[in-house]
Amino acid sequence: MNFVLLPFIILGLVILISSFFIVKQQTAAIIERFGRFQSIRQSGLQLKIPLVDKVAGKLSLKIQQLDVIIETKTLDDVFVRLKVSVQYKVIKLKVYDAFYKLDYPHEQITSYVFDVVRAEVPKMKLDDVFVKKDDIALAVKAELNDAMLDYGFDIIKTLVTDIDPDSQVKQAMNRINASEREKIAAQFEGDAARILIVEKAKAEAESKRLQGQGIADQRREIARGLEESVEVLNRVGINSQEASALIVVTQHYDTLQSLGEETNSNLILLPNAPQAGSNMLNDMVASFAASNQIGEAMKAAKKKKE
Template structure:
């Protein structure tokens, strides 16, 4: 019976002995209080405390933590905008006591400072500047938080403005403005392209006409050179210039008729083809040359009299 009565005391003793040991995880600090008063800070590992006298008042994580704060404020151009500021912070291992005892709600404290800084900085900027200078806002928040939270044992690692969300109507207006600007730019590019095409086409046509005229001039020059050579050859065999010209005109007249006849898709052209046609053409040419020479001589004589 005596042994049975001792069993509860043995069990109780074992429980008390086991409760004297505790484990602190990596990157964590445990605060030990004795009779309600701060006693010590224990880092990671296996530790021993006095049962019923010492107790673990709390544990603080030494890892980097992140707090996202949503703030609504107004810009310099009277646009309401919502900003999301992400604050990355951690408890300084040498200041665990300050972090645990000086500040009950660190999240609320950090949030208050973020609100204060953002609502002081953003109203100085226009909406476009808020997007461009969001890093300046983040730096201002980090500077203010570092100065304030360092005394409480918190180190502000980084602050980021991760989202800027203007009012829905403002966003719709901004989208319309951007779309109009893009359409304007596209129209300008299309106009430039059309103008370039017109200019290049005109240049190509001008070059084509120039080359065509040059080809015609070269053709006429070669024809004249050929006629001159033909007349010289005929003169060498005793045919005078007038007879040679008549022979050349008749020959070309029939060559032309032959060329027209060989084209299957050509339009119908009526030309004189009697034996006297060549002679008539030559006479008309000689008469034209004679009249032209007479007119030229008359103009020269008139100038001399003046």
């Protein structure tokens, strides 16, 4: 008797167990009864009628990402490959639309991405594609939101994650970039060289100015010293001409003494006498007197002519 009931007991246990099913977190299950939509079950332990109800499918409510690679041409006839990443999710309140209205949502999203990118990129030059990639992403998102909202999908974000021109174009761009950098480096080097030349010239001019000022100060002090020496000699009864001759002779011997102190000097002194200094002074005085006479004569002639 027990052996006769055993199959029925086992069948009852199987039916009872099959009445329960589990839906994971962030997942929605679609229940159909005899092939017709019955209900949507959320996460947790759920119950269905055995042999009548079945789980037709499950949809993830998590954010998903779809990467789409598109090859298109820019305004300046450069072929470029773009990788557009679309982040989307199923709207919790529109699980029915997401499950029954679209069989292949990935293909649908891919088609819209292709359509938008191939409409936007041919309007731009290659450089603008890199600069305005965010504008392309926004255009894709706007188009997808309008199209996919009715199907129960929410487009969270679209990103242009890669822009890959043809290899020859990339090499040309790298050469252009390198040339620009070399040009800038040459300009900086030229500016630096010009600054060094200007600063060196300024330093030399300042050095000459200070040197001239030093020579002028030296001569001024020498003249002041000679004036004081003449005044001292005048006080002891020596007139100015005799005092000048004495100073010249003294400086003459001081010069000879300083030359004699140079041990490594190759200077050869020709024969000379003490009166050489006096003669030089007399010649200088005579030339000054002659110059004054000529100057006075020229002034007189000019006045007479006027």
